[in-house]
Amino acid sequence: MDLLNPYYLQIVMFFIINAIMGISIYFTLSSGQLSLGAAGFMSVGAYVGALLSLKAELPIVVGIIVGGLVASLVAVVIGLPTTRLRGLYLAIATLGFGEVVRVVFLNLDVTNGALGLSGIPSIPQELTNYAYEFDLDGLMGIDAVTWGNLMAIIILFIILAITIAFCVRINNSRVGRAFAAIKADDHAAELMGINVVYYKMMAFIIGAFIAGIGGGLYAHVTNFINPTDFSYHKVVQILLFPVFGGSNVVWGSVLGSFILTLLPEVLRFLSDYRDIIYGALLVILMAVRPDGILTESMVDRISRKLGFKKAPYIPETQVLTERFEAYKRKQAESKE
Template sequence: MDLLNPYYLQIVMFFIINAIMGISIYFTLASGQLSLGAAGFMSVGAYVGAILSLKADLPIVLGIIIGGLVASLVAVIIGLPTTRLRGLYLAIATLGFGEVVRVIFLNLDITNGALGLSGIPSIPQELTNLAYELDIDGLMGIDAVAWGNLMAIIMLLAILVLIIAFCVRINN
């Protein structure tokens, strides 16, 4: 069994991304609130980043940063009226927000509707191209695609560790 199979490495990347998403839910739970809108905000950031990368030809990293900023702005806009809600009412409002985001993106022409976006550039692909440029293809018996995926996993792990350290710091 080849552990450096691109499929397995992609599963590890998705696992880390979902762990980061799960920690975002922890922040609101730690404050005593139940917010179910984190997936909606993640969707806003992901779609904005993907559309900017595809349609405006921005580099993927810049698209991700702008997507995160737009998601933060949407969170402030949604958060202002919902700050007075508590308990079940907050959960229902934020769940409703997530559903509204899903339906909006499902029906927009720019997102290709239910077919979704195709050809979105990815950081692992960019890192694979970098691995080819650095001529590390075959280094230690690992091909450039695996190097690109491994570098992406290392970046995601670093982000995850920083977020966990931030959570521990807040608790202490």
């Protein structure tokens, strides 16, 4: 079966991991923060998870979860000073953090420096062993290795589904409304009684945890990680997932990761011009649809057609503008 080619299955795994990474940066974008630290948090989760499963011989699941928790703890330390910054200042600070983390891993003996970590326990390989153990080899004409890859994809899809469900739940809660208010106008949100720093910090930590989980999954799918895997190019790649697909909705990160993971493979026969075509498509999209392919109104219409009833779509900026104007009128009247 050509569709079950190990190469294709690996691309599907990378798509799912990329989608998780895109959602991690979506959280900070949803609260109006341009953070470029996702690759740094991803590297923390990848190295912590890999070291725990490789050196300490802990279960892969434990390593991945601990990696996510350590990434979120690092986010607390980094976020305390940086979440008070705005715009390019925050972007530069978090980009610097990612570079510092990369250099640290590059010079530590425990991480094997520039040589990277190899022989990391593999999720597909572990599941392949289970396939042999339960006599799945040859079942339905599929060998045990392919069964291992398929089960790995199912597990990754479940993790992605849980992450998306969590995002949707957050967006429909008071926390999500606070994020939207801060993104639209953090000054107006603060005047309405929203603790801007608290909610920015929350979004920053949640995004770091998801990035740490994504890093742990990446390490245990590729079997090998190197500090160069989390360089500036990785930062740009992760940022492009929500920007390309739509930064205002969680599904935009999923769509963007799908397109940008598949596009290089589709254009592989144009290897000499692939980067030019890739860049040109991005420029055209940003010129035609600066908010990305998916928008809130589009997702709302699709949800209604699928039978998921939601509240009428009202642009968040319109709501905040009306409230802020009402607040200013009230202030003006009180002065008179």
